[in-house]
Amino acid sequence: MLFSPKGIAFVLAGSIALITTAFLSLVKDTPGTALFVAFSIAFAASFLLFYFSLEFLVFREINKIFILIDKVKKKDFKLPRKQIVIDTNPLRRLNEEIFTYATKKQQEIDELKKLENFRKEFLANVSHELKTPIFAAQGFIHTLIDGAVDDKNVRDKFLDKAARSLDGLxxxxxxLLTLSQMETGDIKMRYEKFDIRQLTAEVFEQLEEKADAKRIRLRFNKGNQGTVWAYADVQRIGQVMTNLIDNAIKYGREDGRVLVSFDSEKDHLLVAVKDDGPGIEPEHLKRIFERFYRIEKSRSKDKGGTGLGLAIVKHIIEAHRSKVSVTSKMGKGTTFIFKLDKGEGKN
Structure with a gap:
């Protein structure tokens, strides 16, 4: 009770009233009634002043700070936030500062936990991806060392399989080196004007055999028959188009098609790669650009690839100050879209 606003106000008001009455008592012929009235007025005025000052300016704000600290301990940051304004009450400003600081620190902690989980998952994935081709090549080579090398047919077959495993490795x-270099900024984009339609046609030729194996037709949109100028790093955009079209072939349906379109906007070129495969479920769309993320691990492994293609696409497009997005409908296919600077007017 003593350390409550009322207790402190009572003690301070009583002290002030006593001091005031003592000084008045030194005046000659001061009647007792006047001293009592002076004591009462001084006490009441001081009590009200101290009580309301302590209650509303100090104790209430301190209680808010304790409530805030309790919420911080429970990691509860869902407080109704008003726009932060400059307040003359230092305790209220302290309250705001504590909340802001705690929120930022919790966000940093959460981000570090995500990065730690990502690191663990990434290391596990890298270990698994490296282990598969190494063990395969190791097995073929040891089989040859153990005597199979004398059989020409077996030797050639196993050497071919070992070579393919090492090529995959x-x-x-x-x-992995490309991703690492792009993240650290070691790879700089070399911008130049080029015909992205011609570049894509070359990618079509490179992947024609793979597409023919599934009877998939590689086509441009009907409106994209002439030259389409873009301004970007031609080598890196070639990687992007190769990865996207290769993915469209892998996961597209047999007897289907892959459609590439170029739409002109004011200052940009909108590039889209569309397949008519089974589509991607919504819960996977947000993660498909993660390294080694596979929607169906068993089926994806059968289709080959390093599992890094879309991660590389994402980094290359972001290095061009753009973003790659994906839309998909189950049973109707998937479309990847990104923007590039137009090449018209560029040297």
């Missing part, structure tokens, strides 16, 4: 390492 090399592709994985190269993709």
């Amino acid at each position: 090399d592709a994985l390492v190269q993709d």
Whole structure:
């Protein structure tokens, strides 16, 4: 009770009233009634002043701080927030500062936890992806060492399989190096004007055999028959188009088609790669650009690839100050879209 607003106000008001009455008593011929009235007025005025000052300016704000600290301990940041304004009450400003600081620190902690989980998952995925081709090549080579090398047919077959396993390992390492270099900024984009339609036609030719195996037709949109100028890093955009079209072939339906379109906007070129495959379920759409993320791990492994293609696409497009987005409808296919600067008017 003593350390409540009322208790402190009572003690302070009583002290002031006593001091005031003592001074008045020194005046000669001061009647007792006057001293009593002076004591009462001084006490009442001081009590009200101290009580309301302590209650509304100090104790109430301190209680809010304790409530806030309790919420911080429970990681509850769902407080009704008003727009922060400059307040003359230092305790209220302290309350705001504590909340802002605690919120930022919790966000940092949450982000670090996400990064830690991502690191663990990434290391596990890398270990698994590296282990598969290494063990495969190792097995073929040891089989040859154990005597199969004397059989020409077996030797050639196993050497071919070992070589393909090592080629897959090399592709994985190269993709990892590309991602690492892009994230650290070691790879700079070399902008130039080029015909993106011609570049895509070359990608069509490279992937024609793979598309023919599934009887998939690689086509441009009807409105994109002439030259389409873009201003970007031609080599990196070539990687983007190769990865997107290759994915469209892998996951598209047999006897289907892959459609590439270029739509002109004011200052940009809208590039879209569309397949007519089974589509991607909504819960997977937000994660498909993550490294090694596979929608169906068993089926994806059968289709080959390093699992890094879309992650590389994302980084290359972001390095061009743009973003790649994806839309998909179950049973109707998937479309990847990104923007590039137009090449018209560029040297």
